[in-house]
Amino acid sequence: MNRHQHGSQTSTDRKLTPITLLMILTSILLILLATLYPLNFSFPDSFTFSDIFINFNNVSNFEDQVNNVLLFMPLGFCFSSYLQSQKIKITLQILIIILTSAGLSFIVELLQIFLPSRVPTPSDVINNSLGGFFGWLCFYIWNYQSFTHTNITRVYGRHSRKQIIAFSLGYIFLTFLIAFFWQNTTNLSNWNFNYPLIIGNEYTGDRPWQGYVSKIYIADKAISPNEVIQGFINSDSFNNLGDSLLANYQLQGKCCYQENFSKTPKLMWQGQPSNRQYDRGVFVDSSQWLQTVNPVTYLSKSISKKSEFMLSTTVATAKTEQIGPARIISISGSSLRRNLTLSQQGNALDFRLRTPLTGENGSDLKLLIPNIFIDTKPHQIIITYSRATIQVYVDKLQNYYSFNLLDLIPKHQKLVYYSLTFIPFGLSLAILTLASRSLISSRLLVATGILLPSLILEFILVSDSGKSLSVKNLLLGILLTAGTMLILKVRAKLLYS
Template sequence: MKQGKKFFQKLTPFGKGIFTKDFFMVFGSIIVVLLATLYPFNFSLPYNFSIRNISSQFESTSNFTDQVNNIILFIPLGFSLSSSLQKRKIPLIGKILLVFLGSAGLSLTVELLQLFLPSREPTPADIINNTISGLVGLLCFYLCHSQNFDSILTSIENSTLGRSTQKITLFFSGYILLVFAVSTIWLGTTNLSGWNLNYPLIIGNEKTGNRPWQGYISKIYIADRAISKNEVEKVFAEENYFHTMGNSLLTSYKFTEQCCQPEEPAKSPKLLKKKLWWEQLSENQQGQGVFLSPGNWLETAKPVTSLNQRIRETSELTISTTVASSDTQQTGPARIISISNGPLRRNFTLGQEGTALDLRIRTSLTGENGSELKMRVPSIFTDTNTHHIVLAYSKGILQVYIDNSTHFHSFRLLNLIPKEQQLFYYAITFIPMGICLTILIVLAKRKIFLYRFFIFGGILLPSLILESILVSENGKNISLRNFLLGIFFTTSTMLVLRLRALMVLKKTAV
C-alpha cells in the first residue's frame, strides 16, 4: 500500500498528496476562468454546425475590456502552476513550456466551448493574450520568491553568453527584432482582417429589425480599395466614375421606385424586401430613390461573403452613397448601410445619430461591434435634403467627404485611443522590453562599453522604432507623450527588476 501511495504521489505535480495548497490554487484558478468565460453555461448546438463552420467562427476580434479581462484572468493560473511545478525538479525552460502549454490549452478549450454559447464568440486573439498572461504569472511567481529570482540572475550572469561580445551583440539584435515584431502587431490592430465573412448587407435597419432608419437612398457603391482625394473629386463630378474602377468595384446599386435590382447583377447580390413594402412613390419623391422606414428595409438573401473576403484581403474600403433623412432626430444610431449580424456584431455601419453621421468599422482596436472608438461627423442631417457621402478607409485612417471634396473629416484610429487604453497597450508592449533589457544588462555586466550602450540604446530604441513605424505606416501623428510613455515602462521595469536583485543580494549577504 505504501509503495502504491508513493508511486501515485510521484505522478502528481502538486507534491505530497492530492489536496495540497497548490492543488487548490490551480483548481481554483481554472474554476474562475471557466466561470468568467462560460457562465451562464447556456450551451446549445449552433445552426448548421459543421467542422467547416468552426474555422469561420474564429474570426472575432477582442475589444479593450475583453483584452484587460483576459490579461488579468490568467495571471493567477500561471502563478499557481509555477508554484506547483517549483516542487518538482524541472529545469526552468521546462517550467516555462509547461505553463505556456497549460495556459494555451485552457484558453483553447474555452474558445472551443464558446462555439456552443449563443452569447459568445470565440476569438483567436484571446488565446494569445491568455497565454502571455500565464507567462506573466510565472514571472510574478519568481519575482515573489527571492531564492528563485536570485538563482535565475546568477545563472544568466555566469553563463557563457556573458563572456562573448559576439553572442551578447547577437542577443541585442534579437531584442531589436522583437521591437520590429511588436510594431508589426501594432500595425495589425487597424487592418480589416477580422471582418466576418458571414454577415449580410443590410440597408435601412439591422438584421433584427430594431435599428430602423427613415429616409431615401438612391445609390450605393462599395470598392475594395481606398480612393484618393483626386478620385473623390471625380466621384462628385462624374456620375458613373465608379464603373471605371474595374474589379475593385465590388457591388453597386442604383435605386428607383422599382427598387432593388443591382446595376451589375454579376457582382452585386440581389436585395430582398423585408417586412411590408412601400406604395408607389408620389411625384415629388421621384428621383430620390427608395423610401426606407421601420416597416421597409432591404437585406441580401445570403451573406456577402465575397465582398467581405476581398475587403479583408486588402484592408481597404470605399463606400459612396446618396441619402436623404426624413427625420433629423433619429438615434440608435439608425442604420443606413450595415454589414452586420445584429446590433452588437458588425463589419461596418454608416448610421444616423441625431444630426450626426455615425461610423463604425471593425478592427482589433474598435472591437467586434466597431464601437470602441467614436467616429462621428456632426451636423450632417440638419435638414431633409439629399447628401452625397463618400468614405475611404486605409491604414487606420478613415476619410469622410460630404457633398464635395472640400467638406471632409479625417479619423486616425490610433489617435482616437482613450488615454487609459493607451496606458494598457503601452504597458503590455514595453514591460516585456524592460525584462529583455534587464537580461541584456546582466549579460553585459563585464563589458563596460556594451553595458553603457545597452542602457541608453535599449531604453530609447524600442520607443523610437515603434513611434517611427506608426507615424510612417499608419498615419499616426507624432506624439512625444507616447514616446516618453514607452521609455517610462521600459525603464521602470528594468529598475524594478534591478532593485529586486539588489534586495536579494543584501538578504544573501546578511
C-alpha cells in the same frame, strides 16, 4: 548564511503548498466565471465534429487579446509557485504551464460553442497560453532566488561577446515583431464574409432608419481627393474605378437597378413594402427595408484583403432625430456583429468599422460626426479608409472629417497596451545589462535599449498608418522600459546584498 536562507525559503515554500493549491483553484474558478458566465448553456439535439470547426471560425479584437493574456497570468503565477515547491526544472515548468493554460483554454472555447452569448475564437487559446507563460515569468522574477546580480552574471556572463551581440539583435528583432503586431490592429483581416448588405435596418430588423437612399457605390480602394471631387460633380464617375468598383446600386423607380453588376447579389425588399415610388430614391422605414438575397462575400473578401475601401451614398433623413443608432447602410449579421455600418444617432452620423482594434461590433472606438442630419435635404456622403485613417466627406471636398484609429484609443486602454508591449523590453534589458561584463557596453545597451523600441514602434506606426508623431507615446514607451529595467536591477542587487 545564504545557504541557510535558501533552505528556509524552500521549507517555507513547501508549507505554503496548500495555500498555493487553493490559489490555483481560485484562479481557475475566476477564469471559468469570466469566460462562461452567465452559464446559459444550450445543447443541440445533434452535434458533430464538423460543427466544432464551423463554430471556431471567429477572430478576436485587440482588446480581447489583451484581456485573454491578463486573465491567465494569475493561473500561471500560482501554478508556478506550486511547481517551484516541487523542485521541477525550469524548462519543464514552462512546458507544463503552457500546456495547462492551453488545455484549460481549449476546454473553455469548446464550452463557449454552447453559449449563445459567447463566441469561441482559436486565437484565444494562444493568448491564454501566453498569459500563463507571463504569469510564470512574473513568479520567476519576483520569487525565484536565482534572480540576483551574482547568479545572472554567472549564468549569462559566460557567453562570449558574439553571443551577447546575438542577444541584442534578438532584442531588436522583438521590437520589430511587436511593431508588426501593432500594425495589424488596424487592418480589415477580421471581416466576416457571411454578412449581407442591408439598407435601412439591421439584419435582425430591430434598428430601422426612416429616410431616402438613392445611390450606393462601394470600391476596394481609397479614392484620391481628385476622385472625391469628381464623385461629387457626377457620381457616375465612380464607374471609372474599373475592377475596384464592387457595388453599384441605383435605387430609383421600382428599386435596385445594378448596372449589370455580377460582383454583388441583388437587393430585395424586406418587411411589408409598398408600391409607392419616390423621386428621391427608395424610402425605407420600420415596415420596409432592403437586403441582398445572399451575403456580399466577394465584396467583403476583396476589402478585407486590401484593407481599404470607398463607400459613397446619397441619403436624406425623414427625421432629424433618430436613435438606435438607426442603420442606413450596414454589412452585418446582427445588432452586435458587423463589418461596417453607416447610421444616424440623434442628428449625428455614426460610423462603425470592424478591425482588430475596434472589435467585431466596430464600436470599441467612437466615430461620431455631429450635425449631419440637421435637415431633410439629400446629402452625398463619401467615406474612405486606408492605413488606419477614415475620411468622411459630406457634399463637398472641403467639408470633411478625418479619424485615425490609433489616435482614438482611450488613455487607460493605451496604458494597458503599452505596458504589455514595453515591460517585456525592460525585463530583457535588465538581464542583458546584468550579464554584460563591460561598463561601457552596459551603458550602451541601456541607452539604445531604452530608446530604440519606443522610436521604432512610433516611426513604423507613423509611416504605416499616417498618424502624427506623438511625443507622449514615445515618452510612455521609454518610461515603461526604463522603469521596468531599473526596478528589476534594484531587486537583483537587493537579493545579492
